[in-house]
Amino acid sequence: MKINRPGQPEDLPDAGVLWARWAAFAAATWNAEEEKERFRSGYWLGGTHGDSGLHYDDGACSRWTLVRADGDRAVLSGQDDSSKVGRYEPPIDLLAGAPGWVHGELRHDLLEQGRIECVYWFEDGSWQRAPYPDDLHDDGLDCGIGHLTSRDHAVEEICALFEFDGDCEGAVEACEQFLEHAERGTVTAEVVRSFADEVFRIQTEYELLWPAAPIVRSESDLAAMTALVRRS
Structure with missing residues (x-):
């Protein structure tokens, strides 16, 4: 499966499948000692802010979170150094067109700090994202999450x-x-x-x-x- 740059909603598998693969990585690399760490890398469930989402941080240039909401909904957000979103002018509204429930599933402090440059939400069986300018070359989805898409x-x-x-x-x-x-x-x-x-x-x-x-x-x-x- 080829991932578009920038990503397209159809690049992502069903939210349940994405969660299952991500959780499998977290289990495969699970370490009891690391569960106690405040600052982590790799794959894990739950964060220091009490969330119940899945996390991925490669320890260098890519960091992502997948959270599930009621009604088989989900939000994928993150940042990869390959993304051009943070440097694009004028700034891209990553929540343009997003339903209200999406706002409640995001860390807005990270969004305001520019530490989230990619947001996709899953509802009614499909993924969506904000519209991008035609000349945006990359949103980081491929390098960040591409390995979980198939x-x-x-x-x-x-x-x-x-x-x-x-x-x-x-x-x-x-x-x-x-x-x-x-x-x-x-x-x-x-x-x-x-x-x-x-x-x-x-x-x-x-x-x-x-x-x-x-x-x-x-x-x-x-x-x-x-x-x-x-x-x-």
């Missing part, structure tokens, strides 16, 4: 997170099966443990020492990782 891209990215390459037998299949379970809503404790064990096996067999595998160290770890994906 199953193939998501599998490729999650393999890259664990430094799996084509020589790692079983890696693609394990990641694809885990994402499929997440999208179908069939994740169980057994599915999570099996995935974590397979990642650890591959990393050990191929001597991939970094990043750390999602080892299930205790029953509480297993419960937390499973609950994270099942909230999809």
Whole structure:
């Protein structure tokens, strides 16, 4: 699936599918110690301001949030350094045409600080965004969230997170099966443990020492990782 630049609403999958893939990444990279950190990078659920959204921060140039609202609605917002929105003149109103409920799902302090340069909202089964000027070249959606817009891209990215390459037998299949379970809503404790064990096996067999595998160290770890994906 090719992502337009700037992004188009049809580039994004159904909000439920996007949430499921994002949550799968958060579970696959879950670490009990990192759950205690105030400043984080990677994928996680819930923020320091008490929100219940999914977050992604690559630790460098891309930061995104997906929140769900009542009635199968959702808001995707964020910023990537590839975006031209923040430097465009005159300023683009990212909430032009947005229904009132969208305003209540955004961090307006971040919007006013220019730390949000991309806003899409999901309602009645489709994504929408504010209209862009014809000469705007990029809103950051592709570089920021492109890897979550299709199953193939998501599998490729999650393999890259664990430094799996084509020589790692079983890696693609394990990641694809885990994402499929997440999208179908069939994740169980057994599915999570099996995935974590397979990642650890591959990393050990191929001597991939970094990043750390999602080892299930205790029953509480297993419960937390499973609950994270099942909230999809």
